[in-house]
Amino acid sequence: VIEVGSLRIAVVGTGLMGASVALGAARLGAHVRGYDVDAAALEEAVRRGAVHTPCTSLADAVEGVDVALVATPVASLPGVVAVVLGESDDACTVTDVGSTKATVCAAAASPRFVGGHPVCGSEAHGAAHASADLFDGATWFLTPVAETDPARYRLVHGLVSALRAQPVAIEPDAHDALVAITSHLPHALANLVVNQAGTARIAGHDPLAAAGGSLRDLSRVAGANPRVWVDIFLDNREALLSVLAEHRLGVERLEAALSSADAREIGDWIEEAAGNRRRVLRAAYAADPGDLFRVRIHVPDEPGVLARVTQALGAERLNIEDFELHHLSPERGGVLGILVSGEGEAERAAQLLEALGYGVVVAPVAAGP
Amino acid sequence: VIEVGSLRIAVVGTGLMGASVALGAARLGAHVRGYDVDAAALEEAVRRGAVHTPCTSLADAVEGVDVALVATPVASLPGVVAVVLGESDDACTVTDVGSTKATVCAAAASPRFVGGHPVCGSEAHGAAHASADLFDGATWFLTPVAETDPARYRLVHGLVSALRAQPVAIEPDAHDALVAITSHLPHALANLVVNQAGTARIAGHDPLAAAGGSLRDLSRVAGANPRVWVDIFLDNREALLSVLAEHRLGVERLEAALSSADAREIGDWIEEAAGNRRRVLRAAYAADPGDLFRVRIHVPDEPGVLARVTQALGAERLNIEDFELHHLSPERGGVLGILVSGEGEAERAAQLLEALGYGVVVAPVAAGP
Numbered sequence: 001v002i003e004v005g006s007l008r009i010a011v012v013g014t015g016l017m018g019a020s021v022a023l024g025a026a027r028l029g030a031h032v033r034g035y036d037v038d039a040a041a042l043e044e045a046v047r048r049g050a051v052h053t054p055c056t057s058l059a060d061a062v063e064g065v066d067v068a069l070v071a072t073p074v075a076s077l078p079g080v081v082a083v084v085l086g087e088s089d090d091a092c093t094v095t096d097v098g099s100t101k102a103t104v105c106a107a108a109a110s111p112r113f114v115g116g117h118p119v120c121g122s123e124a125h126g127a128a129h130a131s132a133d134l135f136d137g138a139t140w141f142l143t144p145v146a147e148t149d150p151a152r153y154r155l156v157h158g159l160v161s162a163l164r165a166q167p168v169a170i171e172p173d174a175h176d177a178l179v180a181i182t183s184h185l186p187h188a189l190a191n192l193v194v195n196q197a198g199t200a201r202i203a204g205h206d207p208l209a210a211a212g213g214s215l216r217d218l219s220r221v222a223g224a225n226p227r228v229w230v231d232i233f234l235d236n237r238e239a240l241l242s243v244l245a246e247h248r249l250g251v252e253r254l255e256a257a258l259s260s261a262d263a264r265e266i267g268d269w270i271e272e273a274a275g276n277r278r279r280v281l282r283a284a285y286a287a288d289p290g291d292l293f294r295v296r297i298h299v300p301d302e303p304g305v306l307a308r309v310t311q312a313l314g315a316e317r318l319n320i321e322d323f324e325l326h327h328l329s330p331e332r333g334g335v336l337g338i339l340v341s342g343e344g345e346a347e348r349a350a351q352l353l354e355a356l357g358y359g360v361v362v363a364p365v366a367a368g369p
Numbered sequence: 370v371i372e373v374g375s376l377r378i379a380v381v382g383t384g385l386m387g388a389s390v391a392l393g394a395a396r397l398g399a400h401v402r403g404y405d406v407d408a409a410a411l412e413e414a415v416r417r418g419a420v421h422t423p424c425t426s427l428a429d430a431v432e433g434v435d436v437a438l439v440a441t442p443v444a445s446l447p448g449v450v451a452v453v454l455g456e457s458d459d460a461c462t463v464t465d466v467g468s469t470k471a472t473v474c475a476a477a478a479s480p481r482f483v484g485g486h487p488v489c490g491s492e493a494h495g496a497a498h499a500s501a502d503l504f505d506g507a508t509w510f511l512t513p514v515a516e517t518d519p520a521r522y523r524l525v526h527g528l529v530s531a532l533r534a535q536p537v538a539i540e541p542d543a544h545d546a547l548v549a550i551t552s553h554l555p556h557a558l559a560n561l562v563v564n565q566a567g568t569a570r571i572a573g574h575d576p577l578a579a580a581g582g583s584l585r586d587l588s589r590v591a592g593a594n595p596r597v598w599v600d601i602f603l604d605n606r607e608a609l610l611s612v613l614a615e616h617r618l619g620v621e622r623l624e625a626a627l628s629s630a631d632a633r634e635i636g637d638w639i640e641e642a643a644g645n646r647r648r649v650l651r652a653a654y655a656a657d658p659g660d661l662f663r664v665r666i667h668v669p670d671e672p673g674v675l676a677r678v679t680q681a682l683g684a685e686r687l688n689i690e691d692f693e694l695h696h697l698s699p700e701r702g703g704v705l706g707i708l709v710s711g712e713g714e715a716e717r718a719a720q721l722l723e724a725l726g727y728g729v730v731v732a733p734v735a736a737g738p
Binding site: 119123124129131132133134136137139164166170171174177178181182183185186187188189190191192193194195196197198200202203205206207208209210211212213214215216217218219220221222223224226229230233234237240241243244245246247248250251252254255258259261263266267269270271272273274275276277278279280283284285294297298303304306307310311313314315317320321322323324325326327332333335339358359360361362363364365366 | 488493500502505506539543547551555556558559561564565574586587589606610616624628630640645652653667680689690693694704735
């Protein structure tokens with residue numbers, strides 16, 4: 001176990017991520033030195049209590065520290081990490097929080113460097129929105145390579161765990177290939193689809209305003225912070241290009257199947273997707289996907305509905321996996337959905353909600369295998 | 370206002386949708402006759418109290434009714450609607466609940482036919498899962514054409530409203546173009562992406578198991594009921610092919626921008642997506658998207674958390690737009706997110722949750738314009 005409270009930490013780049021790490025480390029008793037090229041950003045981090053010792057130079061910030069964490073924009077990471085490695089002495093372990101890992105790890109090429117990537121998207125930026133709890137429960141990829149000093153890896157692993165994140169070790173190239181498909185492709189498709197829907201005008205109907213559940217789900221990550229995402233897309237462009245090319249081939253195969261009205265092929269393709277959807281659910285819920293049921297009610301737009309429902313469910317100690325209330329509009333109220341494991345639990349939930357006077361719809365989450 | 374209680378209704382096809390309409394109409398006092406080619410499906414609808422008078426022939430079912438609602442699979446609709454129009458007398462208004470509208474409306478070509486499409490996806494099927502509340506708050510597209518008898522349209526409009534759905538009139542072709550982009554494209558992309566992620570193996574890491582928020586959101590509609598969706602994709606293949614071709618061009622443009630590392634173009638593309646995302650939010654929340662904030666906490670996997678949080682929020686009468694609790698795992702607990710309108714409300718929510726001992730992260734939902 002790492003005693004974070006006894007560490008001296010330097011945070012280079014005191015925006016949202018850097019200041020959040022600083023706040024978390026400071027809460028654990030660490031002494032935090034800070035540096036940012038933007039004096040106002042550094043001042044804000046000091047004001048927030050994230051940085052104890054603001055420094056006017058990078059060299060000053062990293063002097064005598066145990067860990068230097070680099071939290072500057074992705075495009076600047078190779079350069080800044082190299083400078084930090086150069087300016088700090090051998091006792092200093094260097095890590096970063098960049099969303100891509102191959103470029104920075106290759107550039108660092110030092111036993112003292114351990115690449116890192118906390119997965120916790122946020123539209124906020126700046127130390128003003130920093131939180132010691134930003135990483136609570138989040139996956140935090142660590143990308144040690146062959147030359148990485150194991151003791152340095154253990155130190156960063158311990159720091160990340162102390163910030164209540166879940167460290168996951170992976171090779172830098174594998175990391176970038178993994179996030180290309182789990183994160184960068186979905187972000188790219190979200191942007192593509194909202195822009196396509198945004199330019200389409202269908203007999204006076206705006207597709208964006210008519211967006212149902214599926215387009216709304218898809219669009220959630222559309223237009224994410226360009227300051228961050230231009231860098232990510234460009235730095236990971238090789239992996240993303242490969243994933244996009246494969247996606248385009250998939251689109252072309254679907255177009256061919258549609259053109260020839262090949263019901264068999266389209267059916268097989270949907271069945272394959274159903275199987276993959278079950279794998280996503282199995283990983284997310286540690287339950288048999290066939291046992292997952294969604295219990296849905298329509299609720300009026302009035303105060304107290306949420307508390308009334310959750311109190312009733314809580315009193316019965318129902319095993320709720322997910323709980324969602326989506327507001328439609330003041331006129332149309334909202335939709336409340338509860339994901340439960342087991343048909344018996346679904347029935348109990350339905351009976352409870354019916355007793356409260358709601359009309360209930362129960363449906364399995366995944367079609368059978 | 371239509372007195373649904375005085376109507377005689379025939380439901381042709383007593384699966385989930387037909388039986389749900391039947392249950393809703395029966396609850397309002399209507400007399401429901403029913404027919405299904407599958408005798409067991411019809412029996413189940415009778416057992417559920419959805420159908421009062423089961424019939425052994427379609428002609429028998431539609432005899433003397435005011436409204437005949439056809440709820441058979443999409444591919445069968447043109448044929449079945451034609452038979453229903455032929456077997457019923459002039460007093461009978463005919464409607465359907467198919468997810469595509471151009472084909473069936475063109476085939477019907479009758480002043481007595483009013484096409485309909487209730488938007489309420491469900492993985493359930495069969496009368497066993499039917500609910501009179503399935504349409505509560507849902508959009509229900511109606512597709513009258515030039516030859517449609519206005520009185521018939523008012524009748525179907527009244528029936529739909531009485532089932533608590535929101536009728537939205539639109540031309541059949543416009544309907545199919547609209548759902549191609551708001552529903553069929555997102556469904557197709559969900560299938561394509563989970564299948565791509567499902568076949569990728571990255572140094573032992575399964576992208577589906579590592580699926581973060583964006584892939585999980587995107588995959589929600591993947592693998593939806595093939596019995597239903599093969600028909601939908603094929604029937605609307607012209608509109609879907611056009612939307613897919615445009616999507617493929619967008620992918621190619623993105624690939625070109627990435628290949629030439631065109632930061633300006635990628636930045637503009639993300640900014641456009643951010644603007645379109647704000648339009649989605651504006652339509653969904655009737656609030657200035659810049660005023661929407663997400664308040665997020667990490668919660669342990671223990672009973673009572675949900676009730677404790679909602680009681681505290683309810684007591685303060687916070688104006689909550691959306692409320693989500695997503696379970697991560699027994700070890701990692703869950704993430705609770707609350708969408709509120711107004712920075713002041715976000716601060717109040719944060720203070721409340723901090724007082725309960727939770728670490729809180731507050732962030733705007735949409736980046737500024």
